[in-house]
Amino acid sequence: MEYCKRCVYPANAKPDIIFDEKGVCSGCRLIESRPSIDWKERERWLRELLEEYRRRTREKDRIYDCVIPVSGGKDSHYQTYLMKVVYGMNPLLVTYNHIFNTKLGIRNLTNLIKQFNCDSLRFTSNPETVRKLSRYALKKMGDATWHYHAGIMTFPIQAAVKYKIPLIVWGEEGFSELVGMHKQDDMVEFTKKKRQEHSMRGFEPEDIIEDELAIKEGITKQDLAPFFYPSEEEIAGMGLRGIYLSNYVNWNARKQTEFMIEKYGFETAQERDRTFNLYDKLDDMCANGVHDYLKYLKFGYGRATDDTSTEIRHRRMTREEGIEMVKKHDHVRPRDLDLYLSFIGITEKEFEGIIEHLRDTDIWGKQPNGKWIVKDSVVNHMNDPEVDEVRVPLDPNRKPFMRTKKSNYSRDSHLDENEYIYL
Numbered sequence: 001m002e003y004c005k006r007c008v009y010p011a012n013a014k015p016d017i018i019f020d021e022k023g024v025c026s027g028c029r030l031i032e033s034r035p036s037i038d039w040k041e042r043e044r045w046l047r048e049l050l051e052e053y054r055r056r057t058r059e060k061d062r063i064y065d066c067v068i069p070v071s072g073g074k075d076s077h078y079q080t081y082l083m084k085v086v087y088g089m090n091p092l093l094v095t096y097n098h099i100f101n102t103k104l105g106i107r108n109l110t111n112l113i114k115q116f117n118c119d120s121l122r123f124t125s126n127p128e129t130v131r132k133l134s135r136y137a138l139k140k141m142g143d144a145t146w147h148y149h150a151g152i153m154t155f156p157i158q159a160a161v162k163y164k165i166p167l168i169v170w171g172e173e174g175f176s177e178l179v180g181m182h183k184q185d186d187m188v189e190f191t192k193k194k195r196q197e198h199s200m201r202g203f204e205p206e207d208i209i210e211d212e213l214a215i216k217e218g219i220t221k222q223d224l225a226p227f228f229y230p231s232e233e234e235i236a237g238m239g240l241r242g243i244y245l246s247n248y249v250n251w252n253a254r255k256q257t258e259f260m261i262e263k264y265g266f267e268t269a270q271e272r273d274r275t276f277n278l279y280d281k282l283d284d285m286c287a288n289g290v291h292d293y294l295k296y297l298k299f300g301y302g303r304a305t306d307d308t309s310t311e312i313r314h315r316r317m318t319r320e321e322g323i324e325m326v327k328k329h330d331h332v333r334p335r336d337l338d339l340y341l342s343f344i345g346i347t348e349k350e351f352e353g354i355i356e357h358l359r360d361t362d363i364w365g366k367q368p369n370g371k372w373i374v375k376d377s378v379v380n381h382m383n384d385p386e387v388d389e390v391r392v393p394l395d396p397n398r399k400p401f402m403r404t405k406k407s408n409y410s411r412d413s414h415l416d417e418n419e420y421i422y423l
């Protein structure tokens with residue numbers, strides 16, 4: 001397997017990553033290009049855009065200036081801070097509740113609403129719906145969390161149409177950050193197609209409702225209700241637009257989170273199974289654990305690779321330190337896997353069997369005894385000859401991840417199934 005000479009991404013990283021002639025990936029090159037952007041000018045564009053939407057709200061005598069899709073995580077805090085405190089917008093916070101909540105996630109969502117004093121709207125799928133959808137999506141797409149992505153990418157659009165709010169403010173354009181899918185000058189915006197291709201694995205609820213396996217799992221229109229995208233007429237009629245703040249502000253998730261911890265009470269994890277990052281994706285027990293473990297079982301890398309690559313690009317970690325983190329975390333079986341398996345009612349053997357055909361055989365090899373082993377790892381590429389040539393200097397002020405004081409909410413696994421999971 002080829003690995004980026006600067007960060008730790010493998011050539012099979014998803015969505016597709018490109019390596020240049022120096023062996024540096026498209027994600028690394030994108031982050032490198034960011035300082036050349038005139039962020040002052042971009043911020044002026046943002047101010048003008050927001051002023052225009054505030055004016056429209058006033059003219060039409062409506063209440064909310066924008067929708068912010070939130071989970072309660074670090075980016076939700078920062079997006080809401082920017083909109084409400086810095087730019088004086090009146091946002092409606094909209095959440096899709098996937099129901100696999102952690103105590104820490106519920107605590108942080110409560111904190112978000114309280115700190116910024118915003119109205120909030122939350123759609124909760126019922127437990128049986130989630131059970132059916134997760135089991136179906138695992139079998140159909142090898143994805144335990146299709147409903148998370150479909151929900152957070154669709155329900156806020158439904159809410160915007162229902163409440164006639166023509167602006168949706170997303171945080172980071174995530175795929176650009178990770179693998180450099182779009183250039184910074186593209187000023188890419190949210191579209192139905194982008195959501196469908198990248199967040200919903202190409203599946204719309206209209207496809208699922210007619211699918212044989214979905215019918216067998218008993219999936220109904222009600223189960224899919226929060227995932228139906230509003231019609232083109234509805235979207236065009238109100239001129240609905242979804243912008244990414246990372247196109248307008250020099251996005252630095254780690255720095256922003258530390259500001260949210262210090263000023264607005266955001267709480268960190270104390271420890272994680274599959275990464276060293278204490279700030280990211282704390283609200284659910286599945287996306288960090290099971291969803292990410294699935295990525296490892298399919299492609300041989302996980303969240304520690306994502307998080308390490310980000311740290312290296314932002315000059316807070318050497319490639320060698322990053323490789324140690326990948327070695328420590330990427331293969332770890334998450335503790336929340338047991339809770340997930342018992343919730344959807346399958347065994348671990350069945351779970352592995354379901355996704356066996358999705359294993360990328362460029363990285364996974366099956367031994368005669370039936371066990372799968374990874375054929376390569378970035379660990380074997382620590383001393384590749386070209387690494388020093390493309391190295392970026394470390395930030396002399398780099399610091400370890402902050403940990404907020406221990407509280408009742410500090411664990412992100414081992415939940416009480418009867419308590420927080422359904423909130």
Ligand SMILES: [Zn+2]
Nearest residue numbers: 004007025028
């Ligand atoms: Zn890279």
